[in-house]
Amino acid sequence: MMSKVLLSIEDLKVHFTSYEGTAKIINGVNIHLNEGEVISIVGESGCGKSVTVRSILGLVPTPPAKYVGGEILFENRNILKFTKDEMQKMRGQDISMIFQDPMTALNPVFTIGEQLMDVYMWKGKKRNILSRVNKKLKQEAYSRAIEVLEKMRIPDPTAIMKRYPVELSGGMRQRIVIAMALMHTPKLLIADEPGTALDVSVQDQILIELKRLVKEEGISMIFITHNLGVARIISDRVYVMYAGEVVEEGDAKTIFEESYHPYTNGLLASIPKLDGSMGDGIDGRIPNFLNPPVGCRFYDRCTERKSVCKDTRPDLINLLNKRKVACHLYSEGRN
Amino acid sequence: MSAETVTNEVAKGSNSRFDYKRAWYKLKKSKLSLVGLFIVVGVIFMAIFAPWIVPYPADATGATIAFDKMNQPPSLEHFFGTDEIGRDIFSRVVYGARISLMLGILVLAIAIGIGVPLGLIAGIWGGKIGALIMRITDIFLAIPSLVLALAVAAILEPTLINIMIAISFGWWPWFTRLVYGEVLSLKDEQFVLASEGLGASKWRIAFIEVLPNCTSTIIVKATLDMGFVILTGASLGFLGLGAQPPTPEWGTMIAEGRVYLPEMWWQATFPGFAILVTVLGFNLLGDGLRDVFDVRLDGE
Amino acid sequence: MSNNMLEINGLKKYFPINKGFFKKKVGDVKAVDDISFTLERGTTLAIVGESGSGKTTLAKTIMRFYDPTEGTINFDDRDITNIDQKELKLLRQQMQMVHQDPSTSLNPRKKIRDILEAPLLIHKVGNKQQREARIRELINLVELPEEFLNRNPHSLSGGQKQRIGIARALALNPKLVVLDEPTSALDVSVQAKIITLLRDLQKKLNLTYIFITHDLSLVRNFADQVAVMYLGSVVEYSDVETLYNHPLNPYTQSLLSSIPVVNENESKMLPNKIPLEGEIPSPTKMPEGCKFHTRCPYATEKCKQRPELEITKYGSRVSCHFAEDISEGKVKAGIR
Numbered sequence: 001m002m003s004k005v006l007l008s009i010e011d012l013k014v015h016f017t018s019y020e021g022t023a024k025i026i027n028g029v030n031i032h033l034n035e036g037e038v039i040s041i042v043g044e045s046g047c048g049k050s051v052t053v054r055s056i057l058g059l060v061p062t063p064p065a066k067y068v069g070g071e072i073l074f075e076n077r078n079i080l081k082f083t084k085d086e087m088q089k090m091r092g093q094d095i096s097m098i099f100q101d102p103m104t105a106l107n108p109v110f111t112i113g114e115q116l117m118d119v120y121m122w123k124g125k126k127r128n129i130l131s132r133v134n135k136k137l138k139q140e141a142y143s144r145a146i147e148v149l150e151k152m153r154i155p156d157p158t159a160i161m162k163r164y165p166v167e168l169s170g171g172m173r174q175r176i177v178i179a180m181a182l183m184h185t186p187k188l189l190i191a192d193e194p195g196t197a198l199d200v201s202v203q204d205q206i207l208i209e210l211k212r213l214v215k216e217e218g219i220s221m222i223f224i225t226h227n228l229g230v231a232r233i234i235s236d237r238v239y240v241m242y243a244g245e246v247v248e249e250g251d252a253k254t255i256f257e258e259s260y261h262p263y264t265n266g267l268l269a270s271i272p273k274l275d276g277s278m279g280d281g282i283d284g285r286i287p288n289f290l291n292p293p294v295g296c297r298f299y300d301r302c303t304e305r306k307s308v309c310k311d312t313r314p315d316l317i318n319l320l321n322k323r324k325v326a327c328h329l330y331s332e333g334r335n
Numbered sequence: 336m337s338a339e340t341v342t343n344e345v346a347k348g349s350n351s352r353f354d355y356k357r358a359w360y361k362l363k364k365s366k367l368s369l370v371g372l373f374i375v376v377g378v379i380f381m382a383i384f385a386p387w388i389v390p391y392p393a394d395a396t397g398a399t400i401a402f403d404k405m406n407q408p409p410s411l412e413h414f415f416g417t418d419e420i421g422r423d424i425f426s427r428v429v430y431g432a433r434i435s436l437m438l439g440i441l442v443l444a445i446a447i448g449i450g451v452p453l454g455l456i457a458g459i460w461g462g463k464i465g466a467l468i469m470r471i472t473d474i475f476l477a478i479p480s481l482v483l484a485l486a487v488a489a490i491l492e493p494t495l496i497n498i499m500i501a502i503s504f505g506w507w508p509w510f511t512r513l514v515y516g517e518v519l520s521l522k523d524e525q526f527v528l529a530s531e532g533l534g535a536s537k538w539r540i541a542f543i544e545v546l547p548n549c550t551s552t553i554i555v556k557a558t559l560d561m562g563f564v565i566l567t568g569a570s571l572g573f574l575g576l577g578a579q580p581p582t583p584e585w586g587t588m589i590a591e592g593r594v595y596l597p598e599m600w601w602q603a604t605f606p607g608f609a610i611l612v613t614v615l616g617f618n619l620l621g622d623g624l625r626d627v628f629d630v631r632l633d634g635e
Numbered sequence: 636m637s638n639n640m641l642e643i644n645g646l647k648k649y650f651p652i653n654k655g656f657f658k659k660k661v662g663d664v665k666a667v668d669d670i671s672f673t674l675e676r677g678t679t680l681a682i683v684g685e686s687g688s689g690k691t692t693l694a695k696t697i698m699r700f701y702d703p704t705e706g707t708i709n710f711d712d713r714d715i716t717n718i719d720q721k722e723l724k725l726l727r728q729q730m731q732m733v734h735q736d737p738s739t740s741l742n743p744r745k746k747i748r749d750i751l752e753a754p755l756l757i758h759k760v761g762n763k764q765q766r767e768a769r770i771r772e773l774i775n776l777v778e779l780p781e782e783f784l785n786r787n788p789h790s791l792s793g794g795q796k797q798r799i800g801i802a803r804a805l806a807l808n809p810k811l812v813v814l815d816e817p818t819s820a821l822d823v824s825v826q827a828k829i830i831t832l833l834r835d836l837q838k839k840l841n842l843t844y845i846f847i848t849h850d851l852s853l854v855r856n857f858a859d860q861v862a863v864m865y866l867g868s869v870v871e872y873s874d875v876e877t878l879y880n881h882p883l884n885p886y887t888q889s890l891l892s893s894i895p896v897v898n899e900n901e902s903k904m905l906p907n908k909i910p911l912e913g914e915i916p917s918p919t920k921m922p923e924g925c926k927f928h929t930r931c932p933y934a935t936e937k938c939k940q941r942p943e944l945e946i947t948k949y950g951s952r953v954s955c956h957f958a959e960d961i962s963e964g965k966v967k968a969g970i971r
Contacts, residue, residue: 230895533731547744
């Protein structure tokens, strides 16, 4: 059984121009997302996960960015070719985004209720002043806001609606930010490391709520994080990115039990384990994007490199169990 | 040595001195900043080489009266025309750049010299000393700087040096306020805490650790202020409290030429134009420098 | 010379809350509320807690960035609770701190050489040549090439910057180093490297560490002793093995249970999920009795009284009325 593909990023290439030259930040990324699926993109700082997902919403400023190749298909339409109006309409309605920091994502001078209702009343067209005095629409927005807050299992939603962001704790604010993204029941939700600014116990609660909610509502989600454990909890499938490329993809349940790409292996080994073991980390640092390696971008840091890795870029190849790996170690039928 | 470190040496070869190439790249991005830079360089050039570029150097400083050349309109001989006693206005305007620039530089040097250390001390020491310094600053800020300068200039004799003192008197509090605000935000940076933890004295923290981090803000502010100081100097000159005739000061020249408006429009217009262009130039350049000093690294 | 590098006794740090025009004192923020422990030479104590637990304030009070409100601090067989500015400067040589975020803890306008020379200049160590030799020694100690001395911090990666931060802390040969979440701003692959380096340095230089962290998973392979803090108090204090095998305070259990682990094997090692309600209360409105009772699934009437840190059968010290019962499985979560 094949489920319908909602979003697919095909061979995306993004360059950034700066004074030093052209940085080849995203180098042929392929990601696809089925309807109702939750995927995670994991990787360390500089791997390009944020640029990739922000491209979906057209949030990457051009210049300095330049889309040099590939396409992003959302319901079979190429987002990269969208006009400003089409993009505006899609944002917030079809695709919503939750940002990392709940402290700055809310406007401090409006109440929670005002902000939630505003999202609902703004239908993606030019802001209609009349909509603010439209009683019926307002009533609708109000009940929708209460409904979403109840779905988030936020206690006493009517009281929360009257509060200002400063009166709420960090965890509560993060929930409000999520509620805001769900006001229109988007088809796709993009979450940029929500909860990383919060304590583990609070983060844990929020992730559980978020996962339950998207599954209940049938919303697809792309979750980006640097924490492999979080990716494992929240998603169905996981993409591991390194230096602007996808190096491994697979099922969330199995990908970290047995990983194949040397980078994923190194990353997993670096995580401190509960039994007290911890690997030595990965030597070196991400390559210079102005002049990246021609072959595998992980070449310089790889412990298992071969001569072929230096000049030939490995393709993402299929292994067993929906696993894909971009590494020459597996290109000759070894799996 | 670990392998992490070895591969990284190639990663970035940036050295520690100020990166002029990067600065130029950033400044170049904005056309208006380039216009500003062009004007400022032009004004400085005029100031330095005035004796060699002007056609009638004697007219600039002297009070020579040439009845045969009185009140001539602009011509090829006299680009900006002549004034009521026959002096070449072009020569006087070019010489005026010297006076205005000197005024600006000296006033700002005094204002920075007083204002910056006070701001640093108020910010780092805080407490009663800080409160005292800042309240005095507030008192000065409450009086419009032009009024303050007028008062001081009225008490002192109207000479160029005194006018500089008068303007500086109202100018330093702006730098105190600026640096104080900057220090308050830098104080929370961990490197300040780190040097405190190393046992560093407050003097060291203020002048060795924090001050270098304020320089870019000070330079931008000083560049923008250059224009305003020149304007203030010209205003005082116009009111007769600044440089006295026959000094070719732009404000004074406008005051002299004002009487003959509108028939002999060139006498007041060209000095006024010089002020306009110079002030504009410094403002545009200041805005450009703000972008150059923006610490965020582009494309990273 | 006693075996203990540090002895803390009944340490309190209160910050006054002032309100109104006349700044009348209306209460206290009890950031550090009656904490006692000892730390042996050459060992590591991890202080674990969420934001607002007072872990950083505790470390800064020990380092005498703050004056303690009450209690005593004995460092290296000497009472440092009330020493003056001059002695404090000398103390700074022996107690150093590695800061959380290496991108802000190094002055962006200085060269690495100047950053490493600063502690030597402040304490007037050696002449120019001796200082240069020491700087080179330091940069080799943290496994960076000497060429880096001429660079600015911004041209270094996060891990390299933190190495410089460590080198600076070691410049004056301290005996005690406070590590304030030294890896929380770094990627995991770099974190592992830094932790390894810190461990090697501890062995080589016989350092005593206080390791502040919010990440319990890092503690097990780094610390000897663990103090779990909640709202200014230590709620569980034990050696690291006991903490992982027999966590007895419900708060410790919940912290452990919410670690996002990466495989099935590990998730079996976690205690059962303990759902916590709400978030850490504001330290200005500290709950009466057991500070944790507002969020604790086990809480009963009894918890309106404050529990003391008591020694359990595993040798750990736990402040919870039900520690023994929980260890024997007598209490179940959710009963109120």
